[in-house]
Amino acid sequence: MNSLLASYGYTDRIRRLYQSTFENPHPARVARADKNHLLLVTETGMLHVPCPPSESQCGTGDWVQLGTDPEGAAAITGVLERYSLLARKMADERLSGIQVLAANIDIVGIVVPLDRPISHNRLERTLVAAWDSGGQPLVILTKADLSNGHDDVVSQVMDQTPGVDVVTTAAETGDGLGELMLRIGPGQTVVLLGPSGAGKSTLINALAGEEVQDTGSVRAADGRGRHTTTSRELIPLPHGAVLMDTPGVRGFALWTSDTGMESVFGDIEALFAECRFGDCNHGPEPDCAVQAALADGRLQERRWQSYLKLQRELEHLRRKHDREARRRYGREWSKVTKAQKAGNKVEARARIRARTNDAVNAPRQRYMD
Ligand SMILES: Nc1nc2c(ncn2[C@@H]2O[C@H](COP(=O)(O)OP(=O)(O)OP(=O)(O)O)[C@@H](O)[C@H]2O)c(=O)[nH]1
Ligand SMILES: [Mg+2]
Ligand SMILES: [Zn+2]
Numbered sequence: 001m002n003s004l005l006a007s008y009g010y011t012d013r014i015r016r017l018y019q020s021t022f023e024n025p026h027p028a029r030v031a032r033a034d035k036n037h038l039l040l041v042t043e044t045g046m047l048h049v050p051c052p053p054s055e056s057q058c059g060t061g062d063w064v065q066l067g068t069d070p071e072g073a074a075a076i077t078g079v080l081e082r083y084s085l086l087a088r089k090m091a092d093e094r095l096s097g098i099q100v101l102a103a104n105i106d107i108v109g110i111v112v113p114l115d116r117p118i119s120h121n122r123l124e125r126t127l128v129a130a131w132d133s134g135g136q137p138l139v140i141l142t143k144a145d146l147s148n149g150h151d152d153v154v155s156q157v158m159d160q161t162p163g164v165d166v167v168t169t170a171a172e173t174g175d176g177l178g179e180l181m182l183r184i185g186p187g188q189t190v191v192l193l194g195p196s197g198a199g200k201s202t203l204i205n206a207l208a209g210e211e212v213q214d215t216g217s218v219r220a221a222d223g224r225g226r227h228t229t230t231s232r233e234l235i236p237l238p239h240g241a242v243l244m245d246t247p248g249v250r251g252f253a254l255w256t257s258d259t260g261m262e263s264v265f266g267d268i269e270a271l272f273a274e275c276r277f278g279d280c281n282h283g284p285e286p287d288c289a290v291q292a293a294l295a296d297g298r299l300q301e302r303r304w305q306s307y308l309k310l311q312r313e314l315e316h317l318r319r320k321h322d323r324e325a326r327r328r329y330g331r332e333w334s335k336v337t338k339a340q341k342a343g344n345k346v347e348a349r350a351r352i353r354a355r356t357n358d359a360v361n362a363p364r365q366r367y368m369d
């Protein structure tokens with residue numbers, strides 16, 4: 001097997017996938033996506049090719065077929081079906097569609113820096129996306145050397161992420177790196193997601209044993225980084241795993257999610273079955289299991305709000321992409337208008353109140369905090 005491609009995750013499984021997909025495989029992997037071109041790893045070396053017309057077609061981590069365009073220049077002529085995909089909605093609302101953030105990843109490393117207060121909402125949101133991607137989430141706490149008494153935080157995070165391993169690291173001192181590597185096998189691809197300044201690139205350098213990625217200073221005032229890493233890039237590690245560095249993502253809107261929400265908020269969704277009314281809005285209705293759990297502390301208000309916010313976002317996206325849902329929404333509003341016209345204020349108000357659980361409150365921009 002070619003050693004350059006192998007160092008970028010070309011395993012027997014990928015080889016078989018190529019063989020069953022293409023007559024002339026000519027395998028290559030997208031190692032980096034820049035503005036106008038993609039950097040490919042091929043059997044014989046690295047190569048730049050122009051980006052395909054749509055960003056949803058191809059992105060970092062994709063396995064592609066290398067061919068030529070009509071003029072005879074090297075070009076991507078096919079893309080292998082992805083076994084996992086992290087995508088995000090285009091930050092620019094005018095452009096519809098998705099942007100490939102990371103394709104064919106085995107592990108989604110959710111990087112949470114310990115040098116600042118943890119954003120639980122961000123953690124939950126990233127976890128939902130990670131489960132949806134088809135990869136296995138792994139929480140990587142970084143900068144442990146900058147935080148004293150982080151045991152509390154570690155147990156909080158573990159409580160919040162059942163079924164997900166949590167590793168604590170300090171790239172500066174090397175602590176936890178061995179433990180991290182135990183969870184990453186040769187040939188596996190790991191994407192690192194986390195805010196700017198979280199230490200993603202520093203971690204990659206420490207694991208690679210050399211300075212392969214630039215790292216940046218963190219503004220002391222607010223602990224935020226400066227977006228040192230600007231593109232998504234695959235970095236082969238000495239023992240055969242591949243890491244993908246990413247820029248700290250700000251606007252990480254979800255795009256589809258069922259399994260993800262269930263994995264992260266399954267306990268909340270289980271409560272719904274215990275409400276007295278099947279169509280309970282979990283507000284002032286009698287015998288609402290959610291309100292009961294909030295009252296006795298089994299469910300944190302913060303988590304409930306986070307769940308509602310993500311649901312609103314998902315509903316907003318579904319409506320946008322699903323014409324049928326849009327029609328249903330339109331019909332619902334026409335009932336409100338009719339009820340108002342008929343002077344049935346109570347019914348109109350009830351319908352409007354039901355709506356506040358979705359689009360009416362959907363924030364225009366859904367940035368993570
Ligand atoms: N003390 C300490 N500092 C760290 C550690 N990891 C990273 N840093 C520092 O944190 C700063 C930001 O690290 P980066 O690795 O550039 O962060 P990043 O997540 O790649 O940030 P972006 O590329 O902007 O998304 C650098 O000054 C690092 O030296 C750590 O474990 N301990
Ligand atoms: Mg970086
Ligand atoms: Zn209820």
